[in-house]
Amino acid sequence: MENFVFYSPTYFLFGKNEEEKAGKYVRRFGGSKVMVHFGGGSVKRSGLLDRVEASLAAEGIAYVELGGVRPNPRSGLVYEGIELCRREGVDFILAVGGGSTIDSAKAIAAGVVYEGDFWDYYQDKPVEKALPVGTVLTIAAAGSEGSPDSVITKEDGMFKRGASGEALRPVFSILNPALTQTLPPYQTACGITDIMAHLLERYFTNTKDVEVTDRLLEGLLLTMVHEAPRVIADPDNYEARANIMWAGMMAHNNSCGVGREQDWASHAIEHELSAVYDCAHGAGLAVVFPAWMTYNMKHDINRFAQLAVRVWGCQMDFAHPEVTAKAGIDSFQRFLKSIGMPVDFAELGAKEDDIPAMAHNACYGDGGCGEIGGFVKLKEQDVVNIYKLMI
Amino acid sequence: MENFVFYSPTYFLFGKNEEEKAGKYVRRFGGSKVMVHFGGGSVKRSGLLDRVEASLAAEGIAYVELGGVRPNPRSGLVYEGIELCRREGVDFILAVGGGSTIDSAKAIAAGVVYEGDFWDYYQDKPVEKALPVGTVLTIAAAGSEGSPDSVITKEDGMFKRGASGEALRPVFSILNPALTQTLPPYQTACGITDIMAHLLERYFTNTKDVEVTDRLLEGLLLTMVHEAPRVIADPDNYEARANIMWAGMMAHNNSCGVGREQDWASHAIEHELSAVYDCAHGAGLAVVFPAWMTYNMKHDINRFAQLAVRVWGCQMDFAHPEVTAKAGIDSFQRFLKSIGMPVDFAELGAKEDDIPAMAHNACYGDGGCGEIGGFVKLKEQDVVNIYKLMI
Numbered sequence: 001m002e003n004f005v006f007y008s009p010t011y012f013l014f015g016k017n018e019e020e021k022a023g024k025y026v027r028r029f030g031g032s033k034v035m036v037h038f039g040g041g042s043v044k045r046s047g048l049l050d051r052v053e054a055s056l057a058a059e060g061i062a063y064v065e066l067g068g069v070r071p072n073p074r075s076g077l078v079y080e081g082i083e084l085c086r087r088e089g090v091d092f093i094l095a096v097g098g099g100s101t102i103d104s105a106k107a108i109a110a111g112v113v114y115e116g117d118f119w120d121y122y123q124d125k126p127v128e129k130a131l132p133v134g135t136v137l138t139i140a141a142a143g144s145e146g147s148p149d150s151v152i153t154k155e156d157g158m159f160k161r162g163a164s165g166e167a168l169r170p171v172f173s174i175l176n177p178a179l180t181q182t183l184p185p186y187q188t189a190c191g192i193t194d195i196m197a198h199l200l201e202r203y204f205t206n207t208k209d210v211e212v213t214d215r216l217l218e219g220l221l222l223t224m225v226h227e228a229p230r231v232i233a234d235p236d237n238y239e240a241r242a243n244i245m246w247a248g249m250m251a252h253n254n255s256c257g258v259g260r261e262q263d264w265a266s267h268a269i270e271h272e273l274s275a276v277y278d279c280a281h282g283a284g285l286a287v288v289f290p291a292w293m294t295y296n297m298k299h300d301i302n303r304f305a306q307l308a309v310r311v312w313g314c315q316m317d318f319a320h321p322e323v324t325a326k327a328g329i330d331s332f333q334r335f336l337k338s339i340g341m342p343v344d345f346a347e348l349g350a351k352e353d354d355i356p357a358m359a360h361n362a363c364y365g366d367g368g369c370g371e372i373g374g375f376v377k378l379k380e381q382d383v384v385n386i387y388k389l390m391i
Numbered sequence: 392m393e394n395f396v397f398y399s400p401t402y403f404l405f406g407k408n409e410e411e412k413a414g415k416y417v418r419r420f421g422g423s424k425v426m427v428h429f430g431g432g433s434v435k436r437s438g439l440l441d442r443v444e445a446s447l448a449a450e451g452i453a454y455v456e457l458g459g460v461r462p463n464p465r466s467g468l469v470y471e472g473i474e475l476c477r478r479e480g481v482d483f484i485l486a487v488g489g490g491s492t493i494d495s496a497k498a499i500a501a502g503v504v505y506e507g508d509f510w511d512y513y514q515d516k517p518v519e520k521a522l523p524v525g526t527v528l529t530i531a532a533a534g535s536e537g538s539p540d541s542v543i544t545k546e547d548g549m550f551k552r553g554a555s556g557e558a559l560r561p562v563f564s565i566l567n568p569a570l571t572q573t574l575p576p577y578q579t580a581c582g583i584t585d586i587m588a589h590l591l592e593r594y595f596t597n598t599k600d601v602e603v604t605d606r607l608l609e610g611l612l613l614t615m616v617h618e619a620p621r622v623i624a625d626p627d628n629y630e631a632r633a634n635i636m637w638a639g640m641m642a643h644n645n646s647c648g649v650g651r652e653q654d655w656a657s658h659a660i661e662h663e664l665s666a667v668y669d670c671a672h673g674a675g676l677a678v679v680f681p682a683w684m685t686y687n688m689k690h691d692i693n694r695f696a697q698l699a700v701r702v703w704g705c706q707m708d709f710a711h712p713e714v715t716a717k718a719g720i721d722s723f724q725r726f727l728k729s730i731g732m733p734v735d736f737a738e739l740g741a742k743e744d745d746i747p748a749m750a751h752n753a754c755y756g757d758g759g760c761g762e763i764g765g766f767v768k769l770k771e772q773d774v775v776n777i778y779k780l781m782i
Contacts, residue, residue, distance in 0.1 A: 001405075001406070001568075001630060001633040001634065001637075002406065003405060003406025003407060003409065004403075004405050004406060005402070005403065005404055005405070006402075006403040006405065007400075007401075007402045007403065008399060008400075009398075009399075009400035010398075011396070011398045012395075012396065012397040012398065013396055014392075014394060014395050014396070014397065014649065014650065015392070015393065015394025015395060015650070016394060018394065177392075208630070209630035209631075209633075209634065210634070211613075211614050211617050211618060211634045212610075212611070212614045212618075212634040212635075212637050212638045212641070213637075215610035215611065215613050215614045216607060216610045216611070216641070218610060219603075219606035219607045219609060219610035220603070220606065220607070222602075222606050223602050223603045223606045226602050227602060227603075239392060239599070239600035240600075242392040242600075242650070243392065243600065243601070243602045243603040244603075246392070246603050246604075246649065246650070247603045250603070250607070250646065255641065255646060258405065258637065259405065259406070259633070259637070
């Protein structure tokens with residue numbers, strides 16, 4: 001195991017009606033003037049925004065609103081938010097929504113207290129200072145509610161890039177599984193795929209002797225395998241929603257990924273798809289991950305076989321472990337299809353002609369060094385080959 | 392899943408040589424006058440105490456020492472520590488040792504800033520205020536390095552009782568697996584048993600639909616099953632030590648036990664054994680837990696069968712699930728024996744004649760209500776029966 005630091009000081013409130021405490025926790029964590037950040041109209045229509053704002057008012061906390069966050073959140077709205085926060089003297093940002101809203105809130109929080117262009121942080125500058133961010137989560141997926149990360153798409157060039165830093169961990173996050181019950185099955189499945197991808201990015205490692213994190217990651221994957229069909233069959237299943245929601249946080253706060261090299265090439269490959277076609281991140285990952293696995297299986301057959309046996313219940317073929325490894329990938333792909341995820345370029349609306357540009361961008365775009373991935377180092381031609389497996 | 396709060400703001404530094412940063416992190420978390428708290432001479436003989444104190448000196452931080460913590464830490468030393476801290480104007484306590492040292496440090500930290508008797512906290516008063524505590528961990532076992540708990544034995548009556556409160560979470564904990572390599576096999580096995588007991592106390596629950604925490608707890612149990620024989624065979628196996636050390640923290644910081652009722656009767660039953668016979672807590676648990684399981688198996692056969700199948704690799708007997716459940720308990724007991732743990736009263740040096748008094752104390756001692764356990768509510772006669780299964 002490699003040396004590591006783990007620091008996850010987010011205060012989690014989990015369960016029914018917990019969003020009613022938002023105002024109390026903004027107060028506890030020092031907020032006196034809040035920007036409430038959200039996406040489209042669904043949090044308004046559902047009455048969630050009203051409830052959250054009523055809890056701020058009950059604490060005598062002033063607030064301004066900034067809506068309009070869209071999936072694959074954009075830099076334009078971040079600049080607008082930074083302006084608004086400075087003009088209004090905002091000292092706390094409360095994100096009400098999913099990963100996109102939280103990531104946008106984090107970008108604004110970092111940008112408000114930074115003299116330069118916030119995009120610097122999305123080009124490898126660690127975030128050391130930001131306004132405090134609280135969240136009320138409405139979709140189990142990104143894990144941004146407990147992570148030190150944010151992903152933003154820069155409209156000028158459509159680059160999708162990430163920033164990171166302990167200052168980006170939310171000070172509190174409210175996770176009420178009931179708020180996710182209104183999500184349509186497709187978005188629910190996208191969230192489930194995103195969570196599984198976060199686990200697999202950590203799972204594929206060259207670090208030896210990492211039984212504890214292997215077992216934790218497998219445990220969370222098994223949870224998704226168990227809960228996904230239940231929630232797709234019955235979107236109102238609170239218990240399945242609850243298990244998925246905590247798994248989504250645990251998948252990405254990194255307590256299960258510490259001390260091991262991680263991969264993250266599939267995320268880079270997917271980011272091009274969602275930047276170019278504006279598809280849901282989870283849907284893109286459903287197409288990318290099995291292709292990435294097939295292409296890289298030979299790098300460590302036994303790791304793929306372990307996943308197949310422990311998570312997908314495949315029988316180990318001791319004479320031909322590659323058969324087991326492949327059976328695991330097939331099981332994963334069948335699972336993704338069964339919950340309604342796309343399996344290829346056609347279903348995503350992606351085009352073969354765009355492959356060279358996307359592969360180039362994934363490897364070199366906006367400051368890239370030409371190589372992606374920790375488990376297998378992929379060059380541009382490898383990425384081309386992986387995209388071709390998705391056709 | 393039940394509603395819950397999860398807040399674990401401890402800063403973890405994990406890996407080789409990390410203890411050299413102790414001074415830096417005391418500084419970061421506001422300490423200017425430290426009490427270094429430790430147990431016997433082993434931290435002196437190994438040079439660890441010198442290294443830690445050198446790191447304080449390098450930061451210009453003054454310190455006083457208080458050694459002498461023993462396993463099953465006593466209230467007498469806590470009172471002494473409180474006096475010392477007040478006299479010396481200590482504002483930070485640095486525990487260098489195992490769970491006993493950390494628990495003693497937590498008790499002192501709470502007592503220093505409390506006007507009443509610190510023992511009040513060990514009689515159900517939540518700890519809301521304490522000096523900051525940092526830890527340099529030397530044994531993977533108690534999980535106190537990441538927990539809000541402390542267990543102390545009151546010499547007057549030999550009551551062993553716990554206190555809890557968010558203020559008791561260490562502000563930082565340094566986990567260097569290499570520091571545990573000098574532990575003798577018996578103490579190592581006691582630590583492993585303690586970790587598994589923390590997982591099982593959470594595993595046995597009446598809360599339904601808790602797949603995510605079930606799977607995480609099983610993952611950590613599987614880690615112990617894999618790593619324990621490796622470390623018993625080769626105490627210098629750094630990688631096995633590392634996996635066990637992170638599992639020990641994860642087992643008890645409660646990220647894998649949230650939202651579910653827990654049991655904890657076995658701990659109460661064991662506390663009498665270690666209070667009366669001063670045996671190692673882990674050794675006591677090795678004797679208690681299989682007996683508790685055998686006695687309570689019928690309460691939820693399928694939960695015991697699930698554990699047997701998922702952790703112990705037993706074949707499910709669908710016609711007779713109780714056979715599978717029993718096979719799991721047998722596997723657990725064989726495992727404990729294989730790592731050198733005692734299996735009965737005789738090996739512990741416990742006496743049948745003491746059973747009535749211990750059962751009474753476990754249920755009623757020092758303010759008890761006459762009933763223990765969340766999974767199965769045990770009365771005094773039940774506890775007598777469970778002790779008798781250990782003869």
